[in-house]
Amino acid sequence: MxxxxxxxxxxxxxxxxxxxxxxxxxxxxxxxxxxxxxxxxxxxxxxxxxxxxxxxxxxxxxxxxxxxxxxxxxxxxxxxxxxxxxxxxxxxxxxxxxxxxxxxxxxxxxxxxxxxxxxxxxxxxxxxxxxxxxxxxxxxxxxxxxxxxxxxxxxxxxxxxxxxxxxxxxxxxxxxxxxxxxxxxxxxxxxxxxxxxxxxxxxxxxxxxxxxxxxxxxxxxxxxxxxxxxxxxxxxxxxxxxxxxxxxxAVAYNKRAAGMHSGGDNVSKCLTWLDSQPRGSVVFLCFGSLGLFSKEQLKEIALGLERSGHRFLWVVRNPPNSQNGQTVDLKVQAGPDLESLLPDGFLGRTKDRGLVVKMWAPQVAVLNHDSVGGFVTHCGWNSVLEAVCAGVPMVAWPLYAEQRFNRVVLVEEIKIALPMDDSKDGFVSAAEVEKRVTELMNSDSMEGNSIRVRAKDMQIEARAAxxxxxxxxxxxxxxxxxxxxx
Structure with a gap:
């Protein structure tokens, strides 16, 4: 053989x-x-x-x-x-x-x-x-x-x-x-x-x-x-x-089957919640299987999401154990204590328009759900292709490996993403999170509209290929x- x-x-x-x-x-x-x-x-x-x-x-x-x-x-x-x-x-x-x-x-x-x-x-x-x-x-x-x-x-x-x-x-x-x-x-x-x-x-x-x-x-x-x-x-x-x-x-276009072999509670929670949201109204934030944020950065993301006023589905993991700015998880992680990591009262104030899940979400199924209109991603290439096949525009927030390079390509060359601009040490402010989410999701945003159209065009091209x-x-x-x- x-x-x-x-x-x-x-x-x-x-x-x-x-x-x-x-x-x-x-x-x-x-x-x-x-x-x-x-x-x-x-x-x-x-x-x-x-x-x-x-x-x-x-x-x-x-x-x-x-x-x-x-x-x-x-x-x-x-x-x-x-x-x-x-x-x-x-x-x-x-x-x-x-x-x-x-x-x-x-x-x-x-x-x-x-x-x-x-x-x-x-x-x-x-x-x-x-x-x-x-x-x-x-x-x-x-x-x-x-x-x-x-x-x-x-x-x-x-x-x-x-x-x-x-x-x-x-x-x-x-x-x-x-x-x-x-x-x-x-x-x-x-x-x-x-x-x-x-x-x-x-x-x-x-x-x-x-x-x-x-x-x-x-x-x-x-x-x-x-x-x-x-x-x-x-x-x-x-x-x-x-x-x-x-x-x-292969299950990329099956909205409910994708990911059903693992993480069953989060599959049901995410997809049931998305079913109750208006079409194209939710921004999805997920940063891969290894990506991490400090406690300070998690709070900035939360504040930015809250101030944006938009609906969101956000996957949160624990910060790294070390204090060296590490953005990659090389150790086994426990589920995060959301109350202690996020700003006081954040979960209560946003419960009617946001869902925070711990550790993992069925990403392919989420991206292909009618309620999702944008994706904040670490620019891992698998995630990029999943968004392309779903026709979902992105905000590019790289963390490690070749992801900063990918951000340049996605923003400047392919034109299906907005850049999340960070400081020299990699920190992103709540104001920047609010700005980019708003640009991505607002129908009257010229930049957001341009990449939304381009993302749909690439979805058609992917299927043709x-x-x-x-x-x-x-x-x-x-x-x-x-x-x-x-």
């Missing part, structure tokens, strides 16, 4: 995108002719529990392989390093486990047609090359971000200092001018240990047999064209690029044909 091996990094968003790719591949082949094998890495930090999700997906056609845990030296975990640093260390040390797992699959008489890895998993390209297996990347962010990744080695050559020490606009093919302060955080300091890993990841990208991107051509036409024209890898060939997105959970003759389906066919010929 033929097999495709997928190798995601541990974050739930990356895993879900890989699984959706596997499910999509299976829809193109006859039953029992191919199987999807997914390698699962245990991370050295807390992530959302994936056991129930994996159990719900596992089948004869989708097989999960849990790789042995990697033990990092004590010095690597003694402080609070960036989660990117930890995962790069683990994935670099994981190569022997990847090799053993591939040999085990081959020994069971599977013919591996392709190995598809996350960009963080790029050290594995050397493993599959030695085994004569074509190595591909699934880039789980957008095409503009891919352009930046491919161009990073060139930036490294032409700029001899850390990006954080610059105060300039960076010119990157396929992207709008990017303020140096909005480049992904791991790329800003060339003396940071993770910086070298990202440069190496980018070099490996260009060596692959192809790059699969979770986007569609009409969403990012300039980025797709300039990557394909070779402008992002000026000193060598650019691999074929396959834009097959949007890859989001996934149609039988759409660009994403054509790209998928081209990708599968290349595998069949290998």
């Amino acid at each position: 033929e097999a495709i091996v997928l190798y995601p990094s541990p974050a739930i968003g990356h895993l879900v995108t890989m699984v959706e790719l596997g499910k999509l591949i299976l829809t193109t082949r006859s039953p029992n002719s191919i199987s999807i094998h997914i390698l699962i890495t245990t991370p050295p930090y807390r992530v959302d529990d994936t056991a129930s999700y994996i159990a719900s997906i596992s089948s004869d056609s989708i097989i999960f392989h849990h790789l042995p845990a990697i033990s990092l030296p004590p010095c690597a975990t003694s402080s609070v390093p960036a989660h990117e640093t930890l995962i790069c260390d683990v994935l670099r040390l994981n190569n022997p486990n990847v090799h053993n797992s591939l040999r085990s699959i081959i020994d069971k008489n599977y013919k591996i047609q392709a190995f598809v890895m996350d960009i963080f998993c790029s050290p594995a390209l050397s493993v599959v090359t030695k085994l004569n297996i074509p190595g591909y990347f699934l880039f789980t962010s957008g095409a503009a971000c891919l352009a930046c990744a491919l161009y990073l080695p060139t930036i490294h050559k032409i700029i001899d200092k850390s990006i954080k020490d610059l105060n300039t606009l960076l010119t990157i093919p396929g992207s709008p001018p990017i303020p140096s302060s909005d480049m992904p955080k791991p790329l800003r300091d060339r003396n940071n240990i993770v910086y070298d890993s990202f440069v190496e990841n980018s070099i490996e990208l260009a060596k692959s047999a192809g790059i699969i991107v979770n986007t569609f051509e009409r969403l990012e036409p300039r980025a797709v064209k300039e990557i394909s024209d070779g402008l992002c890898v000026p000193d060598g060939p650019t691999p074929p690029v396959y834009c097959i997105g949007p890859l989001i959970v 996934l149609s039988e003759s759409g660009t994403s389906r054509v790209a998928l066919t081209r990708l599968l044909k290349s595998w069949n010929q290998s």
Whole structure:
């Protein structure tokens, strides 16, 4: 039997995108002719529990392989390093486990047609090359971000200092001018240990047999064209690029089924409450599975929402335990005490027009509900695509990873979001929250109306891309044909 091996990094968003790719591949082949094998890495930090999700997906056609845990030296975990640093260390040390797992699959008489890895998993390209297996990347962010990744080695050559020490606009093919302060955080300091890993990841990208991107051509036409024209890898060939997105959970358009497999109380609470709200009247605030705010910032958000006068559905999580400005949750969190975190009397004063839920909400179902008219998001790419498919305009409030870069692209290039402007230390005032929510939701706001129209246009384009003759389906066919010929 033929097999495709997928190798995601541990974050739930990356895993879900890989699984959706596997499910999509299976829809193109006859039953029992191919199987999807997914390698699962245990991370050295807390992530959302994936056991129930994996159990719900596992089948004869989708097989999960849990790789042995990697033990990092004590010095690597003694402080609070960036989660990117930890995962790069683990994935670099994981190569022997990847090799053993591939040999085990081959020994069971599977013919591996392709190995598809996350960009963080790029050290594995050397493993599959030695085994004569074509190595591909699934880039789980957008095409503009891919352009930046491919161009990073060139930036490294032409700029001899850390990006954080610059105060300039960076010119990157396929992207709008990017303020140096909005480049992904791991790329800003060339003396940071993770910086070298990202440069190496980018070099490996260009060596692959192809790059699969979770986007569609009409969403990012300039980025797709300039990557394909070779402008992002000026000193060598650019691999074929396959834009097959949007890859989001298959239940995206089922308003009540989405998310019903977990968090049942919040599913019912959110959707029942939304059913009682006027069409397009609710702004939804949700910041991903890892994003955190300080207690002070939570109070500013609450005040801004209250002063805006608009209806809202807000997902709140506990602040980080540390006081170092951390915006990523690497430890298990308990449910927040809303009364102590939010301003005195806030929940009572807003109970007729607002709902605050703890920890989690069924995001896809919420975004596709008729009552939701706007989305305040951390700019994680999965969340962006879910909003695009629902036709919901956004306020872009990035927290970590490549999200500040995504904000620039969403605001300046794609034009489906308003920016949440923050101070130098990342703090956002109640006045800014009130201003952006009001602009997003008011029907007489010129800026808000512009992005609302644009968001609906992109929703139509997303559906067209996934149609039988759409660009994403054509790209998928081209990708599968290349595998069949290998």
